[in-house]
Amino acid sequence: MEKFSIKDLGVKVGLEIHQQLATNKKLFCNCTPTESDDYSIKFQRKLRASKSELGEFDPAALFESTKSKTIMYYANEESSCLVEQDEEPPHELDKDAKRIALIISASLKSNIFSEIYPMRKTVIDGSNTTGFQRTMLISQGGFYNVGKKKIGIQSICLEEDAAKILGEEGNIRKFGLERLGVPLVEIATEPFEVDLSEIKKIALSLGRILRSTKKVKRGLGSIRQDVNVSIKDGKGVVIEVKGVQQLDQLEKVVEYEAKRQHGLLKISKKYKKIIGRGIIKIKKTLQNYLQNVNQKLFKMLYRKIRR
Numbered sequence: 316m317e318k319f320s321i322k323d324l325g326v327k328v329g330l331e332i333h334q335q336l337a338t339n340k341k342l343f344c345n346c347t348p349t350e351s352d353d354y355s356i357k358f359q360r361k362l363r364a365s366k367s368e369l370g371e372f373d374p375a376a377l378f379e380s381t382k383s384k385t386i387m388y389y390a391n392e393e394s395s396c397l398v399e400q401d402e403e404p405p406h407e408l409d410k411d412a413k414r415i416a417l418i419i420s421a422s423l424k425s426n427i428f429s430e431i432y433p434m435r436k437t438v439i440d441g442s443n444t445t446g447f448q449r450t451m452l453i454s455q456g457g458f459y460n461v462g463k464k465k466i467g468i469q470s471i472c473l474e475e476d477a478a479k480i481l482g483e484e485g486n487i488r489k490f491g492l493e494r495l496g497v498p499l500v501e502i503a504t505e506p507f508e509v510d511l512s513e514i515k516k517i518a519l520s521l522g523r524i525l526r527s528t529k530k531v532k533r534g535l536g537s538i539r540q541d542v543n544v545s546i547k548d549g550k551g552v553v554i555e556v557k558g559v560q561q562l563d564q565l566e567k568v569v570e571y572e573a574k575r576q577h578g579l580l581k582i583s584k585k586y587k588k589i590i591g592r593g594i595i596k597i598k599k600t601l602q603n604y605l606q607n608v609n610q611k612l613f614k615m616l617y618r619k620i621r622r
């Protein structure tokens with residue numbers, strides 16, 4: 316048996332880092348983002364999928380709406396207002412959050428756009444009362460160095476954090492609103508080829524750059540990463556693993572995902588071979604049959620002509 320090494324798989328990784336910003340208020344209202352489970356307000360909603368600005372339904376949103384969940388929201392007046400309840404239009408964008416996002420973009424040498432527009436990302440799992448997340452593209456491109464390796468930046472967005480899930484009981488899903496609307500910077504790197512032992516260092520370096528602004532939150536849950544994994548023979552298929560909270564898990568997450576993709580490829584190759592052999596067998600049987608029929612027909616015709 317050939318010896319298997321993860322290094323032969325040509326693993327490519329892209330990181331998507333979500334970092335909460337340390338501002339005094341939320342992104343589109345004056346509420347203070349404080350963690351508290353002392354809830355005095357409770358209300359419920361049902362969310363359904365609607366068409367996007369391009370006139371299409373998002374397949375993920377359609378799938379989520381088939382579950383037809385009732386969403387219960389829990390809130391208190393210190394950390395949420397009518398904006399979080401989607402009963403009042405959003406206020407002006409928080410200038411502090413915008414300034415921090417610009418500093419982060421500049422420190423990653425990313426090209427900042429001269430105008431910023433809030434866009435909507437459809438989210439109907441209940442984590443947003445509106446059914447969408449407000450997000451602004453701040454800059455594109457850029458890079459940072461980790462030793463001799465240059466990690467490219469794809470894009471940097473400023474967006475609202477989602478509501479915190481409290482639990483699920485039967486058909487009811489529960490969320491707390493204290494985290495909804497907290498400013499968040501999303502940084503997506505270009506995909507890079509990586510030796511698995513380096514990946515933690517690469518993510519840590521980016522975290523360090525963010526913390527050097529002294530304007531980002533610390534502690535569990537204040538930084539979350541999604542990781543995109545692909546392998547050399549995977550024909551461009553990229554799988555996104557969401558919500559890796561501990562950097563120590565990153566190496567294992569990438570390793571297991573790359574091995575899973577490699578395993579699936581092996582299985583598909585095996586099946587193709589079996590199916591291929593099956594088709595050859597059917598072809599041969601059919602050819603033999605037709606040859607037989609042809610010979611019989613020829614003999615019949617020959618006999619008729621001779622008579």
Ligand SMILES: [Zn+2]
Binds near residue numbers: 396399
């Ligand atoms: Zn508010």
